[in-house]
Amino acid sequence: MDEYDYIIVGAGIGGLVLANRLSADASVNVLIIEAGANRMGDPRIDTPGFLGMLYGNPDFDWDYTSVPQPHVNNRQIAQPRGRVVGGSTAMNFSVVMYPPASDFEAWKALGNNGWGAEDMAPYLRKFHTFSPPSKITAELLRIDRYMDANSQGCDGPVPVSLPDVYGPFNKAWDETFEKLGWRTDADPIAGRKLGAFTAPLTVDAKTGKRGYAAAYYSPEVAARPNLRLLAETMVERVLLTKQDGDVVATGVHIKNKDGRREIIRAKKEVILCAGSLNTPQVLELSGIGNAELLQKHGIPVIINNPGVGENLQDHCISSISYEIADGQVSGDILRNPDVVQALIKLYEETRGGPLAGMPISVAYLPFVDGQGVVPRQEVEDLLARYLNSDNSLPPRLQAQYAHLRKAILDNDTPSSQYLFLPAQLHMKPGATSMADVLAKPLPENYISIMILHNHPFSRGSVHIASSKAEDKPIYDPKLLSHPLDLEILARHTQFLDKIVATEPLKSLLKERRIPESASDLADLDRAKEVVKERLFTCFHPAGTCAMLPRQMGGVVDDQLKVYGTRNLRVVDASVFPLEPAGNIQATVYAIAERAADLIIGRN
Numbered sequence: 391m392d393e394y395d396y397i398i399v400g401a402g403i404g405g406l407v408l409a410n411r412l413s414a415d416a417s418v419n420v421l422i423i424e425a426g427a428n429r430m431g432d433p434r435i436d437t438p439g440f441l442g443m444l445y446g447n448p449d450f451d452w453d454y455t456s457v458p459q460p461h462v463n464n465r466q467i468a469q470p471r472g473r474v475v476g477g478s479t480a481m482n483f484s485v486v487m488y489p490p491a492s493d494f495e496a497w498k499a500l501g502n503n504g505w506g507a508e509d510m511a512p513y514l515r516k517f518h519t520f521s522p523p524s525k526i527t528a529e530l531l532r533i534d535r536y537m538d539a540n541s542q543g544c545d546g547p548v549p550v551s552l553p554d555v556y557g558p559f560n561k562a563w564d565e566t567f568e569k570l571g572w573r574t575d576a577d578p579i580a581g582r583k584l585g586a587f588t589a590p591l592t593v594d595a596k597t598g599k600r601g602y603a604a605a606y607y608s609p610e611v612a613a614r615p616n617l618r619l620l621a622e623t624m625v626e627r628v629l630l631t632k633q634d635g636d637v638v639a640t641g642v643h644i645k646n647k648d649g650r651r652e653i654i655r656a657k658k659e660v661i662l663c664a665g666s667l668n669t670p671q672v673l674e675l676s677g678i679g680n681a682e683l684l685q686k687h688g689i690p691v692i693i694n695n696p697g698v699g700e701n702l703q704d705h706c707i708s709s710i711s712y713e714i715a716d717g718q719v720s721g722d723i724l725r726n727p728d729v730v731q732a733l734i735k736l737y738e739e740t741r742g743g744p745l746a747g748m749p750i751s752v753a754y755l756p757f758v759d760g761q762g763v764v765p766r767q768e769v770e771d772l773l774a775r776y777l778n779s780d781n782s783l784p785p786r787l788q789a790q791y792a793h794l795r796k797a798i799l800d801n802d803t804p805s806s807q808y809l810f811l812p813a814q815l816h817m818k819p820g821a822t823s824m825a826d827v828l829a830k831p832l833p834e835n836y837i838s839i840m841i842l843h844n845h846p847f848s849r850g851s852v853h854i855a856s857s858k859a860e861d862k863p864i865y866d867p868k869l870l871s872h873p874l875d876l877e878i879l880a881r882h883t884q885f886l887d888k889i890v891a892t893e894p895l896k897s898l899l900k901e902r903r904i905p906e907s908a909s910d911l912a913d914l915d916r917a918k919e920v921v922k923e924r925l926f927t928c929f930h931p932a933g934t935c936a937m938l939p940r941q942m943g944g945v946v947d948d949q950l951k952v953y954g955t956r957n958l959r960v961v962d963a964s965v966f967p968l969e970p971a972g973n974i975q976a977t978v979y980a981i982a983e984r985a986a987d988l989i990i991g992r993n
């Protein structure tokens with residue numbers, strides 16, 4: 391029977407960071423188990439522009455779909471999740487965003503010592519190595535104004551860069567927001583950013599290849615005799631026993647690719663890094679969760695904790711696509727197979743061109759609507775109308791909403807993240823898959839502007855559908871179930887009219903929009919309908935095993951240990967107590983790096 395000091399479940403960010411850092415000590419044996427295959431070196435992963443090939447493909451994607459969402463016209467929304475070594479970073483859009491310092495301060499204030507902005511700042515640098523852009527790209531984006539190469543990461547495994555993929559739209563984006571009064575020169579990594587900027591990408595500037603969590607599993611690390619990666623192996627549950635009143639994780643039950651079941655023993659710890667949708671599933675299958683639910687599925691209850699699988703938060707986005715002016719180019723030209731072939735050739739020969747990265751630009755803005763910043767009194771009125779202040783909310787929500795209330799009233803905190811994306815985007819009634827979103831059925835060329843709602847009030851859940859590990863859990867994000875979310879997102883969507891009516895972006899666009907009903911967003915009710923029709927996820931499910939005090943519905947403590955256990959930890963996006971602003975991969979890397987220090991005892 392196999393036995394290891396540490397067994398890590400899942401080879402996404404959390405798993406690979408820990409596998410690397412823990413096995414640096416040659417006296418410690420580490421096993422990392424991944425349900426998907428090891429496809430390092432596969433050009434479909436390595437080529438940033440090929441990401442559309444990965445979604446819905448069972449070789450790469452768990453391919454979740456939500457249950458019908460009543461607040462979004464009963465639509466069902468896809469939620470791709472990486473099922474491969476590298477996890478979701480093997481298929482993400484590569485954008486590196488840093489949350490405002492106040493979001494980590496909120497984590498700390500919610501009872502998590504050691505998770506404030508100062509504690510986390512070094513870890514936001516530790517995971518990556520930044521390469522400054524070429525002179526042409528630096529000048530095009532005016533990057534020296536707000537990004538200091540010396541403040542970025544300099545020796546982490548994941549490459550971060552601004553490849554030469556940007557063009558007139560990115561330049562116009564920056565200038566347009568400046569005209570609108572949103573020029574700021576703060577460095578995003580410092581956690582005090584507002585206004586427009588171009589966030590770097592997890593792309594290796596030299597090779598044009600995707601940089602992702604697999605970078606932590608370099609050939610030198612993989613060759614360590616004390617580290618073993620077991621791919622194509624599903625962890626079905628954690629083996630738990632009771633010792634002196636504590637629950638102790640002694641190993642895991644696995645099912646390998648031939649369908650054979652085995653037990654592998656852990657001497658020190660089992661660490662769950664299976665992501666926000668699968669970590670709660672493994673806990674519930676192991677007997678940790680809501681007792682009623684476990685009993686319903688015939689699972690013996692080891693620890694009754696109804697917080698498992700609850701508190702699900704995600705960044706939802708609304709978006710509008712705009713036809714581009716004659717003579718301009720967008721990613722929609724990739725509908726032509728000859729263009730694709732020419733770009734593949736260019737990429738193979740130069741490691742550059744549009745396949746080397748998505749030319750996304752962003753803007754962090756406070757709460758705005760069609761008129762500009764929403765006046766404080768109006769925000770207060772909205773909060774009074776929609777936020778329950780009569781203490782009938784559970785303590786977790788009361789504490790969380792107190793922070794969200796502060797955030798939306800503070801004009802220095804980004805309420806939304808606007809994203810420029812150079813392609814048309816489509817949503818459907820019923821179920822919308824990634825293939826639907828990325829299809830290019832319209833003959834004209836478009837760009838899209840997406841609005842990501844940074845601090846959602848809605849809370850969903852993910853729970854087992856049966857006692858079988860192969861049955862996907864039920865994923866119910868309850869998108870827009872809190873009325874404030876619709877109100878906020880609709881108002882942010884109204885601000886799009888201002889953005890596209892401002893030069894120089896205005897001259898790069900024509901009148902035609904997707905959807906057509908978005909041609910005038912002055913009416914708030916119409917903007918709300920547009921939001922419901924166009925709502926999608928930005929792929930950041932989090933919070934389902936929240937790091938919070940137990941009486942507040944927490945699942946792990948501030949050492950990331952599962953309550954009631956001696957040696958079972960969780961290290962992935964599920965531990966977020968509160969969704970931070972912006973795309974979350976940098977935050978997940980930072981959590982994993984800090985977890986490594988906690989486990990090693992360096993903290």
Ligand SMILES: Cc1cc2nc3c(=O)[nH]c(=O)nc-3n(C[C@H](O)[C@H](O)[C@H](O)COP(=O)(O)OP(=O)(O)OC[C@H]3O[C@@H](n4cnc5c(N)ncnc54)[C@H](O)[C@@H]3O)c2cc1C
Nearest residue numbers: 400402403425477478482483484485625665962963973975
């Ligand atoms: C399409 C898409 C685009 C995105 N774009 C961006 C972006 O541009 N910028 C950004 O910052 N973030 C982005 N993200 C989000 C970011 O990539 C994720 O939040 C992050 O990778 C989550 O990491 P994780 O370690 O928590 O989980 P995951 O990456 O989901 O890793 C979990 C791993 O555990 C494995 N696993 C699960 N269950 C089991 C089991 N029972 N046994 C064994 N193994 C198991 C999975 O196969 C997976 O490999 C995107 C995500 C997606 C899907």
